[in-house]
Amino acid sequence: MKRSTKSTQNPKPSFPPNRKCSILVDNPMPKNSPILGTSPLRKEGVAKVLGLAQYIDDITLPGMIYGATVRSAIPRGRILAITFDPSINWAEYTVVTAADIPGENTIIHLTKDHPCLAAEYVNHPDEPILLLAHKDKTLLPAAVAAVKIEYEQYPGIFTIEDSEAGVLKAEQGDESGIIWRGHGHGGTANTFKTYLMQKDRTPIPADIWAHADYIVEGEYRTGAQEQLYIENNGVIGEAVVENGTVVEVKVQGSMQCPFYLVHALEHVFALPQDKCRVVQTETGGAFGGKEDFPSVIGSHAALLAMKAGCPVKMTYDRAEDMVATTKRHPSRTRLKVAVSKEGKLLAGEIDFAIDGGAYATLSPVVLSRGVIHAGGPYHWPHLTVRGKAMATNIAPHGAFRGFGAPQSIFGIERHMDKIAKTIGLTPEELRRRNFLVEGGRTSTGQLLKEPMDMGALLTRALRESGYHRKREEFALTNLSSPIKRGIGFATFFHGSGFTGSGERRLNSLVEIEITPEGRPNILVSSTEFGQGTNTILCQVAAETLNLPYEDIQIAQPDTYKVPNSGPTVASRTAMIVGKLVERASTQLCGLLVGSGYVPENYTAEQFKIGAAKYVTELGAIKSSVRYEAPGDIFWDDETYSGDAYPGYAWAVYVAEVAVDTRTYSATCTDFHALQEVGKVLHPKLAAGQIEGGVAQGIGYALYEKCQWVNGRMANNQMTNYIMPTSADLPPIHAHFEEVPSIHGPGGAKGIGELPMDGPAPAILNAIEAATGIAFPEIPLLPEDIFRAMTEQPSASKSGAPHLASEMWVDAPQNQADAR
Amino acid sequence: MTTIHFTLNGTSITIETPPIKRLLDVLREDLHLTGTKEGCGEGECGSCSVLMNGELVNSCLVPVLQAEGATICTIEGVATEGRLAPVQQCFLEEGGAQCGICTPGMILATHHLLEKYPQPTLLQIQEGLAGNLCRCTGYMRIFESVRKAAAGGTF
Numbered sequence: 001m002k003r004s005t006k007s008t009q010n011p012k013p014s015f016p017p018n019r020k021c022s023i024l025v026d027n028p029m030p031k032n033s034p035i036l037g038t039s040p041l042r043k044e045g046v047a048k049v050l051g052l053a054q055y056i057d058d059i060t061l062p063g064m065i066y067g068a069t070v071r072s073a074i075p076r077g078r079i080l081a082i083t084f085d086p087s088i089n090w091a092e093y094t095v096v097t098a099a100d101i102p103g104e105n106t107i108i109h110l111t112k113d114h115p116c117l118a119a120e121y122v123n124h125p126d127e128p129i130l131l132l133a134h135k136d137k138t139l140l141p142a143a144v145a146a147v148k149i150e151y152e153q154y155p156g157i158f159t160i161e162d163s164e165a166g167v168l169k170a171e172q173g174d175e176s177g178i179i180w181r182g183h184g185h186g187g188t189a190n191t192f193k194t195y196l197m198q199k200d201r202t203p204i205p206a207d208i209w210a211h212a213d214y215i216v217e218g219e220y221r222t223g224a225q226e227q228l229y230i231e232n233n234g235v236i237g238e239a240v241v242e243n244g245t246v247v248e249v250k251v252q253g254s255m256q257c258p259f260y261l262v263h264a265l266e267h268v269f270a271l272p273q274d275k276c277r278v279v280q281t282e283t284g285g286a287f288g289g290k291e292d293f294p295s296v297i298g299s300h301a302a303l304l305a306m307k308a309g310c311p312v313k314m315t316y317d318r319a320e321d322m323v324a325t326t327k328r329h330p331s332r333t334r335l336k337v338a339v340s341k342e343g344k345l346l347a348g349e350i351d352f353a354i355d356g357g358a359y360a361t362l363s364p365v366v367l368s369r370g371v372i373h374a375g376g377p378y379h380w381p382h383l384t385v386r387g388k389a390m391a392t393n394i395a396p397h398g399a400f401r402g403f404g405a406p407q408s409i410f411g412i413e414r415h416m417d418k419i420a421k422t423i424g425l426t427p428e429e430l431r432r433r434n435f436l437v438e439g440g441r442t443s444t445g446q447l448l449k450e451p452m453d454m455g456a457l458l459t460r461a462l463r464e465s466g467y468h469r470k471r472e473e474f475a476l477t478n479l480s481s482p483i484k485r486g487i488g489f490a491t492f493f494h495g496s497g498f499t500g501s502g503e504r505r506l507n508s509l510v511e512i513e514i515t516p517e518g519r520p521n522i523l524v525s526s527t528e529f530g531q532g533t534n535t536i537l538c539q540v541a542a543e544t545l546n547l548p549y550e551d552i553q554i555a556q557p558d559t560y561k562v563p564n565s566g567p568t569v570a571s572r573t574a575m576i577v578g579k580l581v582e583r584a585s586t587q588l589c590g591l592l593v594g595s596g597y598v599p600e601n602y603t604a605e606q607f608k609i610g611a612a613k614y615v616t617e618l619g620a621i622k623s624s625v626r627y628e629a630p631g632d633i634f635w636d637d638e639t640y641s642g643d644a645y646p647g648y649a650w651a652v653y654v655a656e657v658a659v660d661t662r663t664y665s666a667t668c669t670d671f672h673a674l675q676e677v678g679k680v681l682h683p684k685l686a687a688g689q690i691e692g693g694v695a696q697g698i699g700y701a702l703y704e705k706c707q708w709v710n711g712r713m714a715n716n717q718m719t720n721y722i723m724p725t726s727a728d729l730p731p732i733h734a735h736f737e738e739v740p741s742i743h744g745p746g747g748a749k750g751i752g753e754l755p756m757d758g759p760a761p762a763i764l765n766a767i768e769a770a771t772g773i774a775f776p777e778i779p780l781l782p783e784d785i786f787r788a789m790t791e792q793p794s795a796s797k798s799g800a801p802h803l804a805s806e807m808w809v810d811a812p813q814n815q816a817d818a819r
Numbered sequence: 820m821t822t823i824h825f826t827l828n829g830t831s832i833t834i835e836t837p838p839i840k841r842l843l844d845v846l847r848e849d850l851h852l853t854g855t856k857e858g859c860g861e862g863e864c865g866s867c868s869v870l871m872n873g874e875l876v877n878s879c880l881v882p883v884l885q886a887e888g889a890t891i892c893t894i895e896g897v898a899t900e901g902r903l904a905p906v907q908q909c910f911l912e913e914g915g916a917q918c919g920i921c922t923p924g925m926i927l928a929t930h931h932l933l934e935k936y937p938q939p940t941l942l943q944i945q946e947g948l949a950g951n952l953c954r955c956t957g958y959m960r961i962f963e964s965v966r967k968a969a970a971g972g973t974f
Contacts, residue, residue, distance in 0.1 A: 039914075041911055042911065042916065045911045045916055046903070046911065047919075048916045049910050049916055050895075050897075050907065051853075051894030051895055051922070051923040055856070055920060229920075229954055230864055230918070230920045230953070282919065285917075285920060285954050286918075318859040529918055532917075684960070687959070688914045688917055691956060691959040691960065692917065692954070692957040693957070695957030696954070696957075717859070717861060718858075718861065718952070719863050723952060725948075725950075725952060726946075726948040726949050726951070726958040727945045727949040732959050
């Protein structure tokens with residue numbers, strides 16, 4: 001479907017790549033002011049503030065009808081019979097079952113274990129079984145309720161521990177606890193994926209444990225978290241059917257990764273890629289929640305459209321979105337760390353487990369990021385991290401900002417405070433003695449070649465937040481106040497881009513074309529969902545082409561028109577896609593200037609006129625560039641070692657809290673987030689990313705709890721799943737250090753996920769500083785604080801904060817073994 | 820069906836509709852004004868906020884019958900003569916809108932707040948907007964947008 005164009009794929013550049021055109025001319029025109037590092041208006045911002053931006057629910061197509069999903073009422077079992085209540089006139093409805101699927105009954109991500117519609121077995125509550133469509137959407141809820149499904153029920157598995165127990169029982173010959181079989185799906189029974197990551201690819205020498213001054217053990221847990229984008233999942237499906245056979249499908253809607261959905265449609269409809277068209281419409285928040293899930297709802301809407309012969313809109317309401325779509329993986333991190341009395345980490349053993357839900361979906365990749373970030377920004381002479389993603393009878397957990405890292409970072413950052421307390425150092429001093437340094441090697445053995453300085457970041461963050469002064473102040477005020485105040489921090493890092501060889505495999509392609517009016521138009525599948533993709537990519541092109549920001553356009557992601565620049569995930573858009581846009585811009589400039597249509601030291605007007613003339617006289621131009629892996633980046637999937645990411649963002653987050661010992665509520669009262677993210681492309685967008693991520697992190701730590709009842713989220717409403725409002729949040733101060741990276745445009749690194757990693761451990765460290773109670777689990781709600789303060793005889797509600805040694809309230813295996 | 824009359828963004832409207840149809844659906848489906856968004860359908864998120872007789876209401880909780888004779892302002896009525904209203908301009912400049920789905924409701928809530936408190940304190944802003952959820956911004960840019968609009972004196 002693509003127009004035939006003159007491709008300029010990878011011609012030899014006529015000047016050194018990655019430099020601005022204006023630098024190359026002998027007598028440059030007065031250069032436009034820099035665009036990178038300034039805050040131009042959001043590209044699609046005017047439409048958004050006017051209420052004119054078109055989200056999927058705002059779009060109505062001629063002849064369009066509405067779809068709904070019939071879901072399983074039980075967590076696990078076999079479907080025995082489906083009957084349709086005769087009180088409904090079913091002739092008016094389009095009904096789709098698994099038998100209608102023209103291709104494979106699967107939603108493909110990494111493997112094919114996940115059915116598009118359950119045919120015989122169901123493996124989680126609210127699993128899709130059957131689809132209905134009708135022109136009157138108000139009739140659908142009653143119709144859904146009128147489809148009666150009989151089941152043979154099997155016992156469900158709802159926790160990591162249940163799932164592990166199932167594996168143990170199976171080893172004794174009882175298979176009843178096996179709910180997922182690994183055969184053919186890259187896993188083993190109940191286990192989607194395991195990793196073993198060893199520093200220097202060698203086990204920890206046994207004598208380390210025998211001779212260490214201290215061995216500190218701990219166990220930490222994190223709960224599921226709902227992305228809670230304010231726009232629910234929604235799509236419109238269309239299909240072209242000829243002689244009873246579907247020949248082309250189209251899905252438009254709210255999503256992050258149009259080509260993921262293309263891939264899913266290819267399998268469901270047995271169609272080639274160029275017959276599966278996907279268009280992203282304005283997307284009202286995503287945070288990972290629209291990474292993998294649109295493949296499900298998109299396939300469903302297209303199936304209904306195929307059968308109905310007209311466009312079908314499927315939009316979930318809030319309750320359905322919350323109960324049936326992905327959430328952040330719950331986790332359990334067990335740490336055992338050997339430390340010298342000088343406070344040097346000698347060795348660490350980390351067991352990291354996540355609950356993947358009923359199907360593999362993206363769990364192996366989430367696990368990978370969690371494993372790689374599990375050791376924190378510290379030098380480990382010896383480190384072994386074991387990761388596993390377990391199956392449960394819960395709707396599949398999926399991508400959510402941070403993607404495994406917030407879970408394992410919560411573990412290590414809580415544990416660092418525990419180690420400090422055990423050996424008698426401050427949290428600050430322990431970290432200073434163990435930080436990774438430039439020229440050092442990470443737990444995967446990656447040499448840190450680019451400048452980084454965690455010590456300096458820590459110094460600045462503690463200064464900005466008034467950390468030392470406040471510690472002293474709170475020590476005094478806590479003596480007499482029923483409100484205990486505390487300040488704590490977390491130090492961490494987050495890799496930008498796909499892990500390991502991921503970017504090589506993605507092999508992303510970016511194009512820039514020239515419109516008939518002579519304006520550059522960026523063609524990427526990278527999507528805007530609030531984080532600023534449109535704006536920063538246009539800034540990069542404008543800066544590189546030395547044109548005004550307003551002259552650059554970016555196309556709506558439509559897989560028939562844009563190349564696959566990879567998914568919009570993994571903190572990769574600014575750094576990886578931005579770099580490709582920079583290269584494509586440089587190449588475009590070389591082509592136009594080299595052709596003579598645009599003079600060397602062009603003005604914006606000359607560029608426009610010359611570029612338009614080129615297109616008129618010689619035909620369309622597309623400057624295409626493909627990802628080229630840096631030559632010095634190597635990764636070995638077998639041994640899980642090497643260069644895990646091209647670049648890292650480094651950060652120190654400081655949280656201040658107040659714990660009211662009368663109401664048992666904990667509030668975050670001030671928050672300082674300092675990060676080094678390379679060049680900050682757009683200060684206002686960057687601050688917005690940090691502030692928004694910190695707010696989600698505060699919710700993760702203190703408010704947002706998924707209440708599970710037999711594998712089903714019981715509080716699937718905004719009324720009882722509590723995200724922070726404007727009145728709940730402290731001032732959030734975002735601070736930046738800028739150390740340009742060679743891997744990103746203008747020196748930028750990734751930023752999107754980073755702010756999700758730090759708040760939860762910083763807040764719980766602060767709560768420990770305030771109360772003396774070491775809470776090992778989030779979310780931490782008032783009832784948890786109440787329990788800890790009232791169940792421990794030493795935890796009275798008034799008086800001085802308790803000595804830490806009295807207050808380890810977690811499980812016995814968490815007791816420090818201090819020798 | 821019932822005949823309902825109200826004034827919408829300065830225009831007189833007469834509509835035949837089931838009386839308990841949500842004002843939100845009348846606006847979006849019957850009048851094709853899709854700037855008012857549905858986020859939760861239960862009055863928690865505020866994405867469907869409109870001004871009704873000067874009060875900020877969740878249009879998902881208002882049966883259209885209650886709008887009889889009312890004066891209603893939606894996001895489509897905020898800009899005048901093709902120009903952004905100052906509040907809209909401030910949200911645009913300060914990063915008060917990210918994904919944009921809460922933005923129409925947030926802008927109407929800001930109007931309501933500034934009518935009540937032309938120079939609001941931070942606490943008044945926080946409480947005035949607490950019925951409008953935003954998952955993207957962490958609200959800090961929104962507070963900046965409101966402060967800037969207040970400083971401008973007109974909104």
